[in-house]
Amino acid sequence: MPDIKVTYFNGRGLGELIRYLLKYGDIDFEDIRIEMDNWPALKASTPFGQLPLYEENGKVASQSLAIARYIAKKVNLAGDDEWQNLEIDALADTLTDFRLKLYPFYHESDPEKKEALKQTLLSETVPYYFERFEKNITKNNGYLAANKLTWVDFFFATSLDSLTRILGVNVGEKYEGSSKLKKKVEELPAIKTWIASRPETPF
Structure with missing residues (x-):
């Protein structure tokens, strides 16, 4: 199984879509939640200064909808054509x-x-x-x-x-x-x- 981490603020928002898809597919992941007070110090270390982030086997991607499309293909929630x-x-x-x-x-x-x-x-x-x-x-x-x-x-x-x-x-x-x-x-x-x-x- 891949080592998967989802990083988002301590809330639902755009991170919840990714969590839903992973849960639906029964894919284990580490649910990393960032408190707002800690975000300024971490922001510069992210690819484009925003969350959520999706990490799989050490590779990191941003943009919630791009991540969602990627996971959707894994869990059979994409289109047929x-x-x-x-x-x-x-x-x-x-x-x-x-x-x-x-x-x-x-x-x-x-x-x-x-x-x-x-x-x-x-x-x-x-x-x-x-x-x-x-x-x-x-x-x-x-x-x-x-x-x-x-x-x-x-x-x-x-x-x-x-x-x-x-x-x-x-x-x-x-x-x-x-x-x-x-x-x-x-x-x-x-x-x-x-x-x-x-x-x-x-x-």
Whole structure:
């Protein structure tokens, strides 16, 4: 078995997708968690000054989605052909676009401005994306792409979890397909076991 390490902050965020995929594939790994206070001293030693990092037999890679694609091939969560992989990648990039729209709200310190940003997210941004996610889920028999369970469904589930924690609102409950897909991922035996045993973290 390869010697695998996953390094991320002491939270879920982008690191959780990698953890989900490894747990799903029953691949052992060392779950290294960096406290925020220790990050500045470690940042310069990382390839591009960011986390997560994936290490396998001494070789290190960054970029969460590239890592996810790599693991997905190992655990049979990639597409069956290049077109399906294109569909999966397109949805993953769309999820990233959506996540980036949360950043101004997440980093805003002024309470009034923060509340205004939140309302815009809930009334405009979330409906725009989730109405389209719902169409994809309906078209793909309950999954986001490829008519089957793929790694982008894991990315969707962890992103929806992050969104709920950031906004303090379960935005997925309004969207039946999205809620069912998140639950489907979280009810997979390996993921269910991980969720029950993972550390409680602030994000």
